[in-house]
Amino acid sequence: MSIRVCSLMALFTLLTGCAQYSNNRGVEVGWQSEWDAQLVKGQTQRSEVLAKLGPPSQMVALGDKSALYYLFEKAKGEALILVFYNKLDVNTQYDRAVFFFDENDTLTDYSTVIYADDPS
């Protein structure tokens, strides 16, 4: 009996596990502090933004106006696998920046949201 119990316990130990992963998608927008000083509403042109940041995740036509949308999706997950109890936590954050341009392709408004990376 003791061998069977030990075997079962060893089997359970072998079947348990944990996992951690991260998944990043999109255009990285981690340039907020560097760029804030260079963006001037009423002056900066759309071509300048495109030249500096590259192709956006999405470009939206707003009548004669337009908007560039940059999105960087960051997902982090942690999993605990104990066979009889399993837990998965996934946290997804959206770093993003949006730039609005008038009919002359001049910047009228912009905003950025960037979340600090969790050191853990």
Add this chain to the structure above:
Amino acid sequence: MPMIPLNRPRLNALASLLILLSLCGCTINQYQMGQPIAQRSGISHSPTLTEVLTLLGAPVRLAATRSGYVLAWEHWQIREDDIGLSLRGTGADFLNFDWGQARVQGEFLLLTFDLDDRLSGQSFHQLDSKLGGGQSVQPLFSLVPVVDVSDLLNELPQHTWGAMSLDSLPQTLNHLQRIENGQLEQRGTPTGTGQRSLEML
């Protein structure tokens, strides 16, 4: 700590416990997407786009309309619980029983702007409800999940804006209604009716 002698009754009890544990299990999946919309109450009656962006930051979704455009912010928390039980060793060892349910808490803020960049309307939706659930009795293995939240976990459509022209013909022909092309819809919106029904998904 004193050692407990493993006599036969105790070994039997331990073996029974291990076998019992091997026959049942539970899984908890939790998903959080975005951050809570905290500053919504600060929106005045007719703020400009600049004031809204300063207050709320960049929107999560953006779409054009004939009279202007709409911006949306969202935050979702989804929890999925599953419990499974097998009857191995009882004579009915070909059956598996499963129970599952999912719950969602969310916020969705939609602001509409006119062509002069002034707020023309707003709508806020707060959600705290059961997404669904189910039970099953399945032979040998639990192959069919009783809860499915995958449609709520999709990536944002901005990622596929450039690739949408490579989709299948029904979807490509419906490009004017595609969320990847600057239209807007909430997570979990059924595709069998509404603006995407022509895609025949």
